[in-house]
Amino acid sequence: MNMNIFENNAAAIAEACRKALEQVLGTDLHTQLTPAGQRGYDFDLLLGTKPALRLAVEAKARIATRNQARQIIFQLRRHTGDKIGGMVFADWIPEPAAEEFREAGVFFADAQGNAFIKKPPQILVDIRGRKPERPQKAEPGRLIEPGGLKVIHYLLTQPEAAGTPLRAIAQGAGVALGTAHAVRGELRRAQWLLPAAGGKARFGNLKGLIELFVRGYTLKLRPACVIGRYRHKKNAPQEILDGLTQRLAGMEGHWAVTGGLAAREMTHYLEPDAVTLFVDDHARTALEKEPLLRDETGGNVTLLRLPDPAFLAAQPQAPWPLATPLLVYAELLQDGGQRELEAAEMIYERFLEAHVPRGK
Numbered sequence: 517m518n519m520n521i522f523e524n525n526a527a528a529i530a531e532a533c534r535k536a537l538e539q540v541l542g543t544d545l546h547t548q549l550t551p552a553g554q555r556g557y558d559f560d561l562l563l564g565t566k567p568a569l570r571l572a573v574e575a576k577a578r579i580a581t582r583n584q585a586r587q588i589i590f591q592l593r594r595h596t597g598d599k600i601g602g603m604v605f606a607d608w609i610p611e612p613a614a615e616e617f618r619e620a621g622v623f624f625a626d627a628q629g630n631a632f633i634k635k636p637p638q639i640l641v642d643i644r645g646r647k648p649e650r651p652q653k654a655e656p657g658r659l660i661e662p663g664g665l666k667v668i669h670y671l672l673t674q675p676e677a678a679g680t681p682l683r684a685i686a687q688g689a690g691v692a693l694g695t696a697h698a699v700r701g702e703l704r705r706a707q708w709l710l711p712a713a714g715g716k717a718r719f720g721n722l723k724g725l726i727e728l729f730v731r732g733y734t735l736k737l738r739p740a741c742v743i744g745r746y747r748h749k750k751n752a753p754q755e756i757l758d759g760l761t762q763r764l765a766g767m768e769g770h771w772a773v774t775g776g777l778a779a780r781e782m783t784h785y786l787e788p789d790a791v792t793l794f795v796d797d798h799a800r801t802a803l804e805k806e807p808l809l810r811d812e813t814g815g816n817v818t819l820l821r822l823p824d825p826a827f828l829a830a831q832p833q834a835p836w837p838l839a840t841p842l843l844v845y846a847e848l849l850q851d852g853g854q855r856e857l858e859a860a861e862m863i864y865e866r867f868l869e870a871h872v873p874r875g876k
Contacts, residue, residue, distance in 0.1 A: 526575035533605035556595035565638035571603040583849040585616035667699040679716030690824030733846040745815035746808035769798025774839035775847040779859040781834040794822040841867035
């Protein structure tokens with residue numbers, strides 16, 4: 517893993533959290549923090565309990581959503597298995613994210629003094645409710661904004677485009693040339709994008725960039741795309757989708773299935789109980805003739821505005837168009853059910869990590 521700006525910050529955050537944890541545990545209990553090298557996570561933490569407790573640590577500058585916590589949990593499990601426990605360090609871990617970590621059995625400590633470690637008989641710590649003295653500032657730059665997220669989505673789904681001319685990136689991502697220029701500049705300064713042979717570009721911290729997209733999808737991109745939630749007269753998701761597909765057949769617009777139904781086609785694992793679609797204006801107009809009633813709490817159909825045709829998978833895996841694997845993955849994390857999270861892990865391994873090379 518390349519050391520970049522984010523990883524340098526991670527080292528400072530990890531040390532601050534280690535010191536905060538020592539204050540909680542008492543100075544008699546020795547802690548040792550060492551870089552993990554190429555193991556896939558950030559640090560190894562050794563707690564001087566009897567017997568000693570070794571933990572794999574992910575250090576994060578910012579944890580803002582449950583979805584991001586789910587992504588971190590998934591990554592830790594992939595790299596640690598059942599052999600060692602996982603732990604998260606951050607400047608502050610808000611309670612919704614902390615709840616996800618506790619339910620998953622992932623330990624954490626933040627620089628504000630919140631901590632959770634449950635490993636009887638060696639140690640038991642559960643401290644909650646401590647918040648920063650000052651509210652966290654909004655993240656600077658454009659990476660977390662919808663335009664920046666569209667560029668990141670395009671580069672992650674079309675990795676060969678990372679080294680193409682700026683105008684091609686803007687056109688492919690569906691953003692203005694100035695937005696593409698600013699976003700690519702931020703990606704380079706933060707070393708998410710690194711120079712490669714032949715004037716090309718490669719990804720620095722792929723795992724971190726996917727996590728950045730997941731966080732931004734929850735905070736900015738998905739809320740900007742939500743049209744509404746509806747109740748269809750039919751209950752079975754496949755029957756609902758068959759009816760919607762007939763309504764959308766032959767029209768000029770674009771649409772795509774995302775979430776659980778898309779995951780079912782990609783993994784043959786999940787049986788969802790609802791339908792989620794990306795639709796453009798043409799598709800939305802066509803669906804207005806379908807018997808859909810607004811139901812924001814119990815609806816079985818969710819419509820999301822399709823920002824750009826780049827959100828459609830290049831090679832459909834089903835009788836109907838699918839959203840890109842990255843968007844399906846982010847939507848499954850949004851759903852948050854156990855089966856959805858298991859399907860998300862499958863999609864990450866089969867369609868994301870294996871198809872986004874870091875380059876040389």
